Amino acid sequence: MLPVSAEVVIIGGGVHGCSIAYHLASKGMHGVVVLEQKYLTYGGTGRSAAGIRQQFGTEINCRLAKENIKGFIRMKEELDTDFDLELEQGGYMWLAYTEGQLNQLRENVRLQSSLGIPSKILNPDEIKELIPLLDVEGVLGASWCAEDGHVNPHRVTFAYYEAAKRLGVKFYTYTKVVDIEIEKDKVKAVVTDKGKISTRKVVNAAGPWGKEIGKMVGLDIPVVSERHQIMVTEPVNRIIKPLILCQDDGSYWKQEPTGGFLIGMDNPNEKKGYDVGVTWQFMEEVSRRVLKKMPILRDVRVVRQWSGPYDITPDSQSIVGPVEEVEGFYLDVGWSGHGLQFAPSIGRIMSELIIGEEPFISVDVLSFNRFKTGKLIPEPACI
Amino acid sequence: MRKTEVLVVGGGPAGLSAAIAAASMGAKVLLVDDGLKLGGQLVKQTHKFFGSHRQSAGVRGIKIAGMLLSDIEKLKDKIEVVSNTTATGYYQDDGVVTAMTGEDVYMKIKSERVIIATGASERMLTFPNNDLPGVYGAGAVQTLMNVYGIVPGDRVLMVGAGNIGLIVSYQLMQANVEVATVVEAMPYIGGYLVHASKIRRLGVPIYTSHTILEVYGKDAVEAAAIVKLDSKWQPIPSTKRILNVDTVCLSVGLSPLIELLWQAGCKMKYVPQLGGNVVLRDKYMRTSRRDIFVAGDVAGIEEATSAMLEGKLAGLIAASDLGYAYDGWEADREDTLSSLEELRRGPLSEKIRSGLKEVVVEW
Ligand SMILES: Cc1cc2nc3c(=O)[nH]c(=O)nc-3n(C[C@H](O)[C@H](O)[C@H](O)COP(=O)(O)OP(=O)(O)OC[C@H]3O[C@@H](n4cnc5c(N)ncnc54)[C@H](O)[C@@H]3O)c2cc1C
Ligand SMILES: Cc1cc2nc3c(=O)[nH]c(=O)nc-3n(C[C@H](O)[C@H](O)[C@H](O)COP(=O)(O)OP(=O)(O)OC[C@H]3O[C@@H](n4cnc5c(N)ncnc54)[C@H](O)[C@@H]3O)c2cc1C
Numbered sequence: 027m028l029p030v031s032a033e034v035v036i037i038g039g040g041v042h043g044c045s046i047a048y049h050l051a052s053k054g055m056h057g058v059v060v061l062e063q064k065y066l067t068y069g070g071t072g073r074s075a076a077g078i079r080q081q082f083g084t085e086i087n088c089r090l091a092k093e094n095i096k097g098f099i100r101m102k103e104e105l106d107t108d109f110d111l112e113l114e115q116g117g118y119m120w121l122a123y124t125e126g127q128l129n130q131l132r133e134n135v136r137l138q139s140s141l142g143i144p145s146k147i148l149n150p151d152e153i154k155e156l157i158p159l160l161d162v163e164g165v166l167g168a169s170w171c172a173e174d175g176h177v178n179p180h181r182v183t184f185a186y187y188e189a190a191k192r193l194g195v196k197f198y199t200y201t202k203v204v205d206i207e208i209e210k211d212k213v214k215a216v217v218t219d220k221g222k223i224s225t226r227k228v229v230n231a232a233g234p235w236g237k238e239i240g241k242m243v244g245l246d247i248p249v250v251s252e253r254h255q256i257m258v259t260e261p262v263n264r265i266i267k268p269l270i271l272c273q274d275d276g277s278y279w280k281q282e283p284t285g286g287f288l289i290g291m292d293n294p295n296e297k298k299g300y301d302v303g304v305t306w307q308f309m310e311e312v313s314r315r316v317l318k319k320m321p322i323l324r325d326v327r328v329v330r331q332w333s334g335p336y337d338i339t340p341d342s343q344s345i346v347g348p349v350e351e352v353e354g355f356y357l358d359v360g361w362s363g364h365g366l367q368f369a370p371s372i373g374r375i376m377s378e379l380i381i382g383e384e385p386f387i388s389v390d391v392l393s394f395n396r397f398k399t400g401k402l403i404p405e406p407a408c409i
Numbered sequence: 410m411r412k413t414e415v416l417v418v419g420g421g422p423a424g425l426s427a428a429i430a431a432a433s434m435g436a437k438v439l440l441v442d443d444g445l446k447l448g449g450q451l452v453k454q455t456h457k458f459f460g461s462h463r464q465s466a467g468v469r470g471i472k473i474a475g476m477l478l479s480d481i482e483k484l485k486d487k488i489e490v491v492s493n494t495t496a497t498g499y500y501q502d503d504g505v506v507t508a509m510t511g512e513d514v515y516m517k518i519k520s521e522r523v524i525i526a527t528g529a530s531e532r533m534l535t536f537p538n539n540d541l542p543g544v545y546g547a548g549a550v551q552t553l554m555n556v557y558g559i560v561p562g563d564r565v566l567m568v569g570a571g572n573i574g575l576i577v578s579y580q581l582m583q584a585n586v587e588v589a590t591v592v593e594a595m596p597y598i599g600g601y602l603v604h605a606s607k608i609r610r611l612g613v614p615i616y617t618s619h620t621i622l623e624v625y626g627k628d629a630v631e632a633a634a635i636v637k638l639d640s641k642w643q644p645i646p647s648t649k650r651i652l653n654v655d656t657v658c659l660s661v662g663l664s665p666l667i668e669l670l671w672q673a674g675c676k677m678k679y680v681p682q683l684g685g686n687v688v689l690r691d692k693y694m695r696t697s698r699r700d701i702f703v704a705g706d707v708a709g710i711e712e713a714t715s716a717m718l719e720g721k722l723a724g725l726i727a728a729s730d731l732g733y734a735y736d737g738w739e740a741d742r743e744d745t746l747s748s749l750e751e752l753r754r755g756p757l758s759e760k761i762r763s764g765l766k767e768v769v770v771e772w
Contacts, residue, residue: 306500306507306517325512331498
């Protein structure tokens with residue numbers, strides 16, 4: 027049974043919803059409710075490649091990213107979880123194949139360095155030395171940060187969930203939000219397929235579905251949902267630690283601590299919408315691309331494919347914070363394919379905004395308002 | 410991209426019968442099977458069939474395979490067989506099936522109708538060291554011995570006293586492998602009494618309300634622990650015993666191999682009486698996707714005779730969808746339906762009947 031009322035209702039049981047819930051409860055807030063239409067991690071979270079990096083190209087993301095890494099390092103202790111979060115700082119490499127790409131990476135690294143992020147530019151020889159198995163044909167250089175890496179997105183989410191639950195947060199899965207009631211431009215209640223909850227504060231952490239939630243309060247949130255596919259191989263001996271991203275064809279891969287390779291690529295022609303099916307065209311194309319670069323994977327078997335939705339905004343940048351139009355309505359959406367890693371910093375900042383504290387890092391530039399003022403902040407380091 | 414009219418995945422009794430029926434109607438059939446030899450489970454079944462049906466009771470499984478294969482041979486201008494080939498994926502966007510021959514040859518198949526007849530896989534149990542070499546499925550042991558002439562070890566613990574566990578125990582003994590014990594978690598023997606008496610007569614004890622606790626060994630199985638279960642299925646620690654065995658055979662049931670059907674987005678339902686998740690279908694074996702049919706163990710764990718009858722139905726209907734027919738095929742279809750009903754009439758089919766009630770629908 028749903029409660030009649032709540033202090034805060036969070037819509038979405040992805041990593042962001044769970045992190046916000048945990049942070050609110052850890053600040054002593056009572057009456058926090060999370061609503062999830064399916065099961066926790068159903069959305070982008072459970073389908074993520076879960077790479078974490080500090081190599082961004084905008085100041086806000088770099089600042090947040092530094093906090094993310096710190097957050098992941100202390101997460102096991104902070105959340106007091108038995109889960110192995112599979113945090114591995116094996117490094118993250120962006121390969122450039124044109125002068126233009128390399129110049130952008132140089133610019134990113136300059137920004138990162140100015141903010142204390144230990145990234146650097148590598149030449150092809152240095153790349154080869156780090157990753158002997160990589161075919162560097164056509165590679166002009168790379169940006170590299172040894173502190174970056176990856177985590178297990180399911181475990182991170184469930185660790186937040188369990189910690190939040192211990193602190194009194196109530197989670198309701200298979201509970202879909204169908205409407206939000208507003209009175210005099212203020213949030214009044216959240217209506218679900220299982221009943222109604224009165225509340226003055228609602229957080230839209232519905233990821234790619236964030237647009238639909240926006241419509242419920244009359245907002246047009248510029249988020250487009252786009253399918254992204256991944257393929258994973260059988261586990262083999264550990265041969266490579268960093269996550270590698272190729273800017274010529276958008277392919278990327280990482281080897282998980284358990285041995286399987288997780289392989290994806292950027293495809294501008296991917297289906298829009300919420301379909302999470304897969305295609306053989308993707309499997310063939312991504313194999314072709316990655317085998318050119320990692321020929322050693324030739325005999326490794328593919329075990330499965332999956333896909334998940336990206337929530338893409340016009341500037342590939344998230345939308346975070348309250349909105350002017352509706353009091354009590356908060357956004358945390360639009361992560362444009364890199365949102366898993368921002369759960370630690372943004373969960374905390376969202377909780378501070380909701381409680382009315384000064385956020386430990388200002389996220390004003392990420393506000394919904396920027397689409398009206400035209401102050402977009404395009405994130406160049408996106409995939 | 411290979412194109413065909415009816416693609417049959419799986420060359421067991423269900424798939425072979427489906428291919429024969431569709432080809433008899435006149436359709437062009439492509440049959441892929443991952444084995445080196447066609448026949449599915451039948452090729453290893455050297456025992457006389459326990460089937461209740463008039464057509465095959467008392468016949469050895471391997472003989473039945475032979476009969477089906479000679480029918481396939483007669484229709485070879487209509488049926489193309491690709492062995493050693495695993496269907497690896499069904500893609501919903503365009504209905505393409507991907508497949509691998511061996512480890513090297515990759516192909517894509519587009520067919521107007523697809524019949525999934527992939528059979529079942531053996532269930533596993535969880536216990537410490539269950540991944541040590543020497544822990545087998547009973548069906549796998551039967552394949553090793555009866556198809557490839559290899560014995561799995563010298564001394565075996567058989568887990569599960571259903572028909573498969575009992576038959577394989579007997580066949581192990583025929584191959585001069587010692588069977589230390591058969592344990593069965595239920596308080597009674599699940600398989601037929603004839604099979605149980607055969608192995609008891611040879612001095613092998615069958616312990617009911619017993620299970621395997623754990624396996625010991627460094628690089629392979631060296632010993633196994635068994636234990637008695639109380640009425641609440643909890644192990645009674647004082648009854649733990651260590652057996653010196655080098656092989657553990659698990660015969661704890663089969664699960665339908667439904668992956669392709671999940672991928673195709675067919676409507677499924679969890680029905681324990683049929684072995685787990687199975688697909689909803691009409692009485693002619695059509696799934697919620699009009700162009701996909703099922704037949705045999707993948708549609709619910711049953712037996713070879715029902716698999717053949719279901720295969721025949723699926724093959725007939727798939728071909729008739731495409732406009733094919735032969736004189737009297739409709740009478741054949743109804744006859745096949747009533748044979749299936751007759752087969753499932755007995756008290757031993759009670760479980761199957763109750764399971765089917767939950768998945769046979771009208772589209
Ligand atoms: C293939 C792929 C690879 C990726 N790789 C990376 C990577 O390497 N690094 C990285 O940081 N990020 C990556 N991402 C992105 C990252 O996974 C997402 O940005 C992040 O998980 C978003 O989390 P979220 O909690 O905001 O949204 P989601 O996880 O999408 O959660 C939103 C939830 O809201 C629920 N919901 C929607 N509507 C309703 C409703 N009406 N009522 C109730 N509940 C509702 C949904 O069911 C869903 O569970 C990747 C994503 C994909 C798909
Ligand atoms: C030990 C034992 C004893 C039995 N004794 C009897 C008996 O006495 N009487 C009786 O009636 N029944 C008996 N059965 C049951 C009977 O064998 C099965 O019910 C019957 O074989 C099911 O037929 P099928 O065609 O559905 O599946 P199967 O015979 O299992 O054939 C399925 C075929 O599909 C292939 N395949 C699976 N997935 C793929 C894929 N993705 N791509 C390509 N090929 C694939 C498999 O390798 C296999 O060749 C016994 C079973 C066992 C294991």
